[in-house]
Amino acid sequence: MPPLLIVDKWVTMSSQENTTQAPESLGLGIAVEGEGIAPSDLTIQHLAELLEATAAVLNSLDSDRTQRARPYLRKIREGSAELVFESAELEWAGLVNDFYDVVKARGAGAKAAVKRSLIRLFKAGRIGGIRVSVIGSHEEARAQPIRMAAPVEEREATIEWTSTVYGRVVGVNIFADHSTVKMELADGGRQDYTVEVSLAEKAARLFNKPARGGLYYVTSGERHESTGLTDIEFWRESDFLDDLRVIRRELEEAGMQVNPEEWIRELD
Numbered sequence: 001m002p003p004l005l006i007v008d009k010w011v012t013m014s015s016q017e018n019t020t021q022a023p024e025s026l027g028l029g030i031a032v033e034g035e036g037i038a039p040s041d042l043t044i045q046h047l048a049e050l051l052e053a054t055a056a057v058l059n060s061l062d063s064d065r066t067q068r069a070r071p072y073l074r075k076i077r078e079g080s081a082e083l084v085f086e087s088a089e090l091e092w093a094g095l096v097n098d099f100y101d102v103v104k105a106r107g108a109g110a111k112a113a114v115k116r117s118l119i120r121l122f123k124a125g126r127i128g129g130i131r132v133s134v135i136g137s138h139e140e141a142r143a144q145p146i147r148m149a150a151p152v153e154e155r156e157a158t159i160e161w162t163s164t165v166y167g168r169v170v171g172v173n174i175f176a177d178h179s180t181v182k183m184e185l186a187d188g189g190r191q192d193y194t195v196e197v198s199l200a201e202k203a204a205r206l207f208n209k210p211a212r213g214g215l216y217y218v219t220s221g222e223r224h225e226s227t228g229l230t231d232i233e234f235w236r237e238s239d240f241l242d243d244l245r246v247i248r249r250e251l252e253e254a255g256m257q258v259n260p261e262e263w264i265r266e267l268d
Contacts, residue, residue: 029133033131047083058099068089165191165212165213166186180193181213
């Protein structure tokens, strides 16, 4: 059998008739570089931080495809150190493209989780700049290495809105630092709401009585939160017949004569 010659990832046979090639792999290079950086400046802790920050960006883009790559330290020398995430699977190539594009765009238009991880990666290059490159013979590797810039700051639209809850007050707790009101909701279930002390005292006077409370919400990007109850008051559950009588009175004031009881009989 002809002897095997192994060079990097290529396995060839000395015979001209047989040549075997391992699957081409694609690497995502993340380097810290800068003038005057010595190998002693790049501690194990710093390299681990760089590794974790890069993995965080990849996971925020697609955690499943991230699992297909293996990381290793490619080189460490005067002025730079480079980590590489590498895989030969096709799905990995798409994730490398996504990573390269989101860094190039400085995270503009990306999800909040992606932006947070980009900021973490940018800060991980604290003793130098972060350089991103694509390594391999794939078409994707033709992309020029890029120096990572600070992710853009985008102001997210904030929407404020109010809502109303109906139910009965079934519990009030007043603590040193906060107070809560528990309501048994008219549409089912129970819910605790954070309130000011004055509102908790008001709710206590409505214990086991039907009440309605006002809620204030703030929505910004992926953040959705409520400030708790803003008000609470006694609420009389409406009676259908009483509502019809109110309608009759309004119609009579407008010059029309109606009888709610006849309406009900017609509905039957």
